[in-house]
Amino acid sequence: MPPKPDVSEERRGQILNAAAAVFARLGVHEARMDDIVEAADLSKGALYWYFKSKDDLIAAFIERLFVRANEAFRELLKTEQPFQDRMMAISRYFAGDIQEASRVRGVVLEYYALAARDARVRDRVREHIDTYIELLATMISQAIERGECRLTDPRKTAIAIEAMYEGLTLLWIVGVNAANSDEMIDHATHLVLDSLLS
């Protein structure tokens, strides 16, 4: 029991990485299980040993994305700093995120579209996004207490901000010119910040 290499977590990661590459290239729908098998340098049998269906694989893939992003976001808010600086940090985090995760973003959109129809997927996605929103709302609450932010409904404001960043990502994916530039994202952040600072 102790000296078990336990290759299974490594394999799952390997397969998920392969899936990420294939999804980025073809999208979830166009991606064939055989493509992923090939990219993972494994066999179909091995893949189905670790994931019981394509849907299962997709869910695990998205789950990993969300978990990683949430961790990064939480890390970002750990340090003690004034409200305005935090907002700007978030702004820059999103800017980086948008550029880097570029390819994978289409997959997330596909998953959102799926969430529109499938209640189980929807619940899972909502849960993760709500985590973001809660984080933002808490931050705003604190800022209000400290008098750094004018009095406002923290949750509603958090939703509006989250919506703006999600929307910016969406517009960028869809090709709206300059929607992804640093200046654009800073501009958007300042737009709400000007309103919120007391």
Next chain:
Amino acid sequence: MPPKPDVSEERRGQILNAAAAVFARLGVHEARMDDIVEAADLSKGALYWYFKSKDDLIAAFIERLFVRANEAFRELLKTEQPFQDRMMAISRYFAGDIQEASRVRGVVLEYYALAARDARVRDRVREHIDTYIELLATMISQAIERGECRLTDPRKTAIAIEAMYEGLTLLWIVGVNAANSDEMIDHATHLVLDSLLS
């Protein structure tokens, strides 16, 4: 030439309406051409007489959505009124739009996801969204000239606003609680409005 009933436009509309119903129920991907055929009360041959492929049908369907929404939006901005009132009118337009077009929204998301991968689709989508943005930017420019709005980059601000509404729709689709309520949308609108009013 004159006494031709020319049933073809009517048929296309009939098919597109059927597609709207089926897409709303099953999503673009799960929708079978046979489902649409049945909903349209026509035959497969007839459908393929008017649309050369499933992709062609989807494109036509989305095109119609965008054209209609753009018309409604343009209409909305026709009347002469102060900046703040216009923004609130837009706010309410979106609120209504979100509630009403609810079912179809998932389809649009699916199309956005497709745009992430297909350059031709992307160009088409961008064109339509840019129209919204231009409309907003023009409105903001005028407001600045009239001194109703503080000095700011109209296009960037327009993009941020458009992003916020798109994002709000997305969050609602994904099931974030209260993202679709009138108060939420008004709150979001006021968030940027407070910043913009001079």
Next chain:
DNA sequence: AATAATCGACCGACCAGTCGGTCTAAGAGA
């Protein structure tokens, strides 16, 4: 020997799109 992990040929459900054919109505000619 037993179990975990891996392999890949194969199955069969599924569905976009085809195709040979029918029906109707509008001209054309007688």
Next chain:
DNA sequence: TCTCTTAGACCGACTGGTCGGTCGATTATT
């Protein structure tokens, strides 16, 4: 007025390729 022709509109059984998933065989590990 009555055929005949033509073509646009429409029908629906059928096909051919595709791909998620299976399974019996094989290898590695304990």
